[in-house]
Amino acid sequence: MSTEPLKVGDKAPSFSLPASRGRTVSSADLAGHPYLLYFYPKADTPGCTTQACGIQEALPSLAKLDLTVIGVSPDPVTKIDRFADKYDLAFPLASDADHALAERYGTWVEKSMYGRTYWGMERSSFLIGADGLIKAIWRKVKPAEHAALVEKAASEL
Numbered sequence: 001m002s003t004e005p006l007k008v009g010d011k012a013p014s015f016s017l018p019a020s021r022g023r024t025v026s027s028a029d030l031a032g033h034p035y036l037l038y039f040y041p042k043a044d045t046p047g048c049t050t051q052a053c054g055i056q057e058a059l060p061s062l063a064k065l066d067l068t069v070i071g072v073s074p075d076p077v078t079k080i081d082r083f084a085d086k087y088d089l090a091f092p093l094a095s096d097a098d099h100a101l102a103e104r105y106g107t108w109v110e111k112s113m114y115g116r117t118y119w120g121m122e123r124s125s126f127l128i129g130a131d132g133l134i135k136a137i138w139r140k141v142k143p144a145e146h147a148a149l150v151e152k153a154a155s156e157l
Contacts, residue, residue, distance in 0.1 A: 036062075
């Protein structure tokens with residue numbers, strides 16, 4: 001694993017993950033199409049719900065841009081299935097339970113809360129172009145602003 005953080009222009013790391021509603025999502029299946037990978041800490045929490053619902057509302061305009069959206073969390077598939085069903089999320093939510101993909105993207109980080117340090121998912125997003133290269137990166141993204149940032153950047157691809 002490279003210790004260098006990913007940057008715009010880098011080749012996006014490949015993946016294949018189990019996802020909500022019995023799906024599997026993979027970079028191979030997305031080859032030749034732009035996509036967004038957004039990493040979120042935990043399904044059905046306030047910030048993650050705000051972020052997911054914002055993306056769901058933006059889905060029609062993102063689809064017009066031929067952009068596929070995939071949410072990624074360390075939650076097991078059963079938990080993300082309940083989250084997707086509860087909010088009727090049409091886009092796939094992928095389970096990165098061993099956080100291997102998050103580590104390759106540099107989103108599995110040491111965090112601190114109330115004086116306790118632990119490892120967890122950093123809320124980050126990566127816009128990947130049809131050529132497989134990273135076109136935009138948002139680190140520590142604010143859930144309520146996320147969809148608008150993605151729409152603007154995707155429209156410029």
